[in-house]
Amino acid sequence: MRTAGAALFQLGLALAIAHVTVSLEIGVTLSRHGSLVKSLVLLLYPVAVALLGVGAALDRIVLRSDDPQPPMRASGVLLVLFLFVALRINFLSSEATDQVAAAVSHVAILGAWFICAGVALARLVRTAREAGATSTGRLWAIHQVGLVVGYLLQEALIPRVGANALHLVMGLSLLVPARMGLPVLLAGCLLAPALDLDRRIDDLRELSAITIHDRKMRGDRVMQQVTDEDHIRFRYRGWSRLGHLELVEAGHGERMQIGGWYNYRPQWNLVLGSRKRRNLSSELQNVRARLYAMLPPDGRVAFVGVGGGRGLQVVPHLSPRYLAIERDPQVVHYFTEVAPADNREVFQKLTVITGDARQVLERQVEPFDAIVFESARYQPAHSLLPASAPYYLYTRESIAGALARLTPDGWLAVGFTEVYPRARSEYLALQVMAAMREAGARVQVWTSGENAHIHIIGCRSDRCMERFLASPFGQQEAWQPASVGAPAHTYRLTDMTPFGAWATMADADRNRLLGAVGAVGVVCVGWGMWLTRRRALARGWNPVPYFLSIGLAQSVFAVATCFLWRSYWQDEVLTVVRVLTWLIVFGAVGSALSPRIPLRRLPVAARVLGTVAVLSLHFLATRWIPFAQPSLLARELIAPLLLAPGGILMGVWFPLGIAAARRREVGRVLLADAVGALAGYVVLYLVALPFGLPAFAASAVLAYTVAALCLPRCGPATPAEGPPMVRASVAG
Known part of the structure; x- marks a missing residue:
C-alpha cells in the first residue's frame, strides 16, 4: 500500500505541474496569433485531457495489468518528448502548414501522455478498491495531497527554475520509482538554476519563423534594428505564471535600445545610453x-x-x-x-x-x-482559450x-x-x-x-x-x-459578459470557431450515446449518464467559479490556481464525507432541491467576495468560507457513483467522466461567451440536477469501496 500511495501522490503531483508547464509551453509561441488561431490550438488541450478516460478504459479492455510503473515511466518519456516538440515545432510560424504540423504533433504527444496517465490511474484505483474502504480513502487523500502540492510548488518554482527546466525535471522524475519521484524533482529544481538549465533549454527554441514583419511590429524602431542583425540578442529572459518575458537588445553604444517582448510579441521599448532624453x-x-x-x-x-x-x-x-x-x-x-x-x-x-x-x-x-x-x-494576462479571455480591467x-x-x-x-x-x-x-x-x-x-x-x-x-x-x-x-x-x-463589456475578444471577432472567424467547437460537441454526444447504449445491454443500473453529467457539471462549475473570482489573488492566473486548489481540498473533504451524506437515501425531489439550493448559494456567494478588502489576512480567511459549500458538494458525487457502480466498470465510468468534462468546454463557447456567466453557471446547476436524477436511490450494488475522486484530478 505504501508503493500505491507514493504512486498516487506522484501522479497527482505530475498532473498539477504539467497542467501549468504545458499551458505555458503552448501559450508562449501563440501570443502573436489572433483569437481564432489561439482558441483552435488551445482547444486541443481539453481534447487531450479527455484521453485520460480513454487510457483508463483501454487498460481494462486491452492491457489488463495492475502494475502502474510502466505507464508512469512512459508518461515521463512523453513529457520530455513534448518539451522537445514545443521547442522545435512551435506556433511562431504564420504558415498554415506549419501551424497544422505543430498542432498535430502537440495533440499527439499530449494525448499519448494522458492515455498513459489514465492507464496508471485506473490501475491505482483498482489497487485502492482492493484495499478496503478505510485504506481507499487514505490512499486517495494522498493523491489529492499530490495535486495540491503540485499547484503550490509550481507557483514558487516557475520564476526561480523556469518552465522549461521544471517541465524537464518533472518528466525525468516519473522515470524513477515512485518513492524517489519527489526527491528527484526537488534535487533537479535545486540544480537547475546553478546549471542555467532553463536558458540552455530555451536556446533550443526554433525562432527563425519570427519574420522581419513580426520584428518591426508596425514600424517599431527597436524591432527594425533587430532585423539588421544576424541573431536575436537577448538581454534577459525570465518566466512567471503569466508567461515568458524577453528583453531584446538592438543597436550599440549610445544608440542601444531594449525591446520588451511578452511571449515573443513586442510590447514596448526603452532607450539606453547618454542620449536617452533626446531619443524619447x-x-x-x-x-x-x-x-x-x-x-x-x-x-x-x-x-x-x-x-x-x-x-x-x-x-x-x-x-x-x-x-x-x-x-x-x-x-x-x-x-x-x-x-x-x-x-x-x-x-x-x-x-x-x-x-x-x-x-x-x-x-x-x-x-x-x-x-x-x-x-x-x-x-x-493568460492564454486560456483567448476568445474567452476576460477583459476585466475595462468592464x-x-x-x-x-x-x-x-x-x-x-x-x-x-x-x-x-x-x-x-x-x-x-x-x-x-x-x-x-x-x-x-x-x-x-x-x-x-x-x-x-x-x-x-x-x-x-x-x-x-x-x-x-x-x-x-x-x-x-x-x-x-x-x-x-x-x-x-x-x-x-x-456590453461587464463583469458578467467580459469577453471582449469574442465581441470583436470577425463573423467568419466566429463561425469557424463555433464550427470546430460544434464538431467537438457532436463527438462528445456521439461518444456518450455509444457508451450509454453499450452499457444498457447489461443488467443493473447504467452509470454512464450519471458520470457524463457530473463530468460536464464539475468542469463547468470549476471554470465558472474561476471566472467569477476574477483576479482576487493578485492576478487572474494565480486566482485560477488558488480556486482549483481550494476546490480540490474541499472536494477531498466531500469525498471523505460522502458515505455519511444521505443523498442516495433522500427522495428524488428532496435530493434535487438540496443540490440546487447549495449550488445556487455557491454562485450567489460570489456577490460577497471581498474584492475591496485591504487586509490580506481577512481575504485569505474569507475565501475558503465562500468556496467550502460548493467545493464539498462537488466532491460528493464521484464516490457516490463509484459505490453504486460495479467494480469492473471503473474504466468505463472514468471515460464517461472525461467525455463529460470535454463537453463542458463546448458549453463554455455555446453559453458563456454569447449569454454571459450567469447562464454558464446555470448550466452547471442544470447538469448537477440531471446527475441527482440519475443517481439510484437503492443501496449500492457493491460495497462502498469507491475512491473519493475529485473532478479536478482529471481536468487538471
Missing part, C-alpha cells in the same frame, strides 16, 4: 508629457500597466505617493533588482506594486487625484470603480494605441467611454495622430474638465469614432 521625444511621449503636466505634484496618482517604465520617464515630479502597477512580476524584478538603471531608475522613485491593476485599485483606501491607464497593445464595473476612487476633482485617463476606424479596433474605447458616462463622469477624447493613439479623459467635476480644455493637452484634435452603430458594440 516621440510624438507619443510628447502627448504623455502634456498629460502628465496635469498631475498634482503633491497628489496621489496611480499609473496602470507601466511596462518597462518608458512613459514614467516624462513625469515631471515622481514621488513615493505615486503608484505604478505592473502585472508581470518579471518586469518589476528586472527593473528593481537586476538593472534599475535600464529605465533611468524610475521604479526607485515611486511605489511599484505587482499585480492585476483592478485588484490593486480596489484594495486602496486613500482616494487618488488621478488614475492613468497607460496605453499599450492590450494582451490578455463597466471596473471603470465605475476607478472613478469612485478619485477625489471630487480627480480624473481618469485611459489610453489606447492603434485605434483605427473600424469596430474591432474601436470596441474597447467605446465601451470605456460608455462606462464613464454611465458613472456620471464628464468625458472628452483626444487623439495624437501617431499610431492612431487616443486618450479618454473622465472627470468627476466640471472644474476638472475645464482645466483640461484650457491646457495644452486639450488643444489636441478631438477623436471621432467611426463605428458607433456597429453590431459589435451591442455586446
Whole structure:
C-alpha cells in the first residue's frame, strides 16, 4: 500500500505541474496569433485531457495489468518528448502548414501522455478498491495531497527554475520509482538554476519563423534594428505564471535600445545610453508629457500597466505617493533588482506594486487625484482559450470603480494605441467611454495622430474638465469614432459578459470557431450515446449518464467559479490556481464525507432541491467576495468560507457513483467522466461567451440536477469501496 500511495501522490503531483508547464509551453509561441488561431490550438488541450478516460478504459479492455510503473515511466518519456516538440515545432510560424504540423504533433504527444496517465490511474484505483474502504480513502487523500502540492510548488518554482527546466525535471522524475519521484524533482529544481538549465533549454527554441514583419511590429524602431542583425540578442529572459518575458537588445553604444517582448510579441521599448532624453521625444511621449503636466505634484496618482517604465520617464515630479502597477512580476524584478538603471531608475522613485491593476485599485483606501491607464497593445494576462479571455480591467464595473476612487476633482485617463476606424479596433474605447458616462463622469477624447493613439479623459467635476480644455493637452484634435452603430458594440463589456475578444471577432472567424467547437460537441454526444447504449445491454443500473453529467457539471462549475473570482489573488492566473486548489481540498473533504451524506437515501425531489439550493448559494456567494478588502489576512480567511459549500458538494458525487457502480466498470465510468468534462468546454463557447456567466453557471446547476436524477436511490450494488475522486484530478 505504501508503493500505491507514493504512486498516487506522484501522479497527482505530475498532473498539477504539467497542467501549468504545458499551458505555458503552448501559450508562449501563440501570443502573436489572433483569437481564432489561439482558441483552435488551445482547444486541443481539453481534447487531450479527455484521453485520460480513454487510457483508463483501454487498460481494462486491452492491457489488463495492475502494475502502474510502466505507464508512469512512459508518461515521463512523453513529457520530455513534448518539451522537445514545443521547442522545435512551435506556433511562431504564420504558415498554415506549419501551424497544422505543430498542432498535430502537440495533440499527439499530449494525448499519448494522458492515455498513459489514465492507464496508471485506473490501475491505482483498482489497487485502492482492493484495499478496503478505510485504506481507499487514505490512499486517495494522498493523491489529492499530490495535486495540491503540485499547484503550490509550481507557483514558487516557475520564476526561480523556469518552465522549461521544471517541465524537464518533472518528466525525468516519473522515470524513477515512485518513492524517489519527489526527491528527484526537488534535487533537479535545486540544480537547475546553478546549471542555467532553463536558458540552455530555451536556446533550443526554433525562432527563425519570427519574420522581419513580426520584428518591426508596425514600424517599431527597436524591432527594425533587430532585423539588421544576424541573431536575436537577448538581454534577459525570465518566466512567471503569466508567461515568458524577453528583453531584446538592438543597436550599440549610445544608440542601444531594449525591446520588451511578452511571449515573443513586442510590447514596448526603452532607450539606453547618454542620449536617452533626446531619443524619447516621440510624438507619443510628447502627448504623455502634456498629460502628465496635469498631475498634482503633491497628489496621489496611480499609473496602470507601466511596462518597462518608458512613459514614467516624462513625469515631471515622481514621488513615493505615486503608484505604478505592473502585472508581470518579471518586469518589476528586472527593473528593481537586476538593472534599475535600464529605465533611468524610475521604479526607485515611486511605489511599484505587482499585480492585476483592478485588484490593486480596489484594495486602496486613500482616494487618488488621478488614475492613468497607460496605453499599450492590450494582451490578455493568460492564454486560456483567448476568445474567452476576460477583459476585466475595462468592464463597466471596473471603470465605475476607478472613478469612485478619485477625489471630487480627480480624473481618469485611459489610453489606447492603434485605434483605427473600424469596430474591432474601436470596441474597447467605446465601451470605456460608455462606462464613464454611465458613472456620471464628464468625458472628452483626444487623439495624437501617431499610431492612431487616443486618450479618454473622465472627470468627476466640471472644474476638472475645464482645466483640461484650457491646457495644452486639450488643444489636441478631438477623436471621432467611426463605428458607433456597429453590431459589435451591442455586446456590453461587464463583469458578467467580459469577453471582449469574442465581441470583436470577425463573423467568419466566429463561425469557424463555433464550427470546430460544434464538431467537438457532436463527438462528445456521439461518444456518450455509444457508451450509454453499450452499457444498457447489461443488467443493473447504467452509470454512464450519471458520470457524463457530473463530468460536464464539475468542469463547468470549476471554470465558472474561476471566472467569477476574477483576479482576487493578485492576478487572474494565480486566482485560477488558488480556486482549483481550494476546490480540490474541499472536494477531498466531500469525498471523505460522502458515505455519511444521505443523498442516495433522500427522495428524488428532496435530493434535487438540496443540490440546487447549495449550488445556487455557491454562485450567489460570489456577490460577497471581498474584492475591496485591504487586509490580506481577512481575504485569505474569507475565501475558503465562500468556496467550502460548493467545493464539498462537488466532491460528493464521484464516490457516490463509484459505490453504486460495479467494480469492473471503473474504466468505463472514468471515460464517461472525461467525455463529460470535454463537453463542458463546448458549453463554455455555446453559453458563456454569447449569454454571459450567469447562464454558464446555470448550466452547471442544470447538469448537477440531471446527475441527482440519475443517481439510484437503492443501496449500492457493491460495497462502498469507491475512491473519493475529485473532478479536478482529471481536468487538471
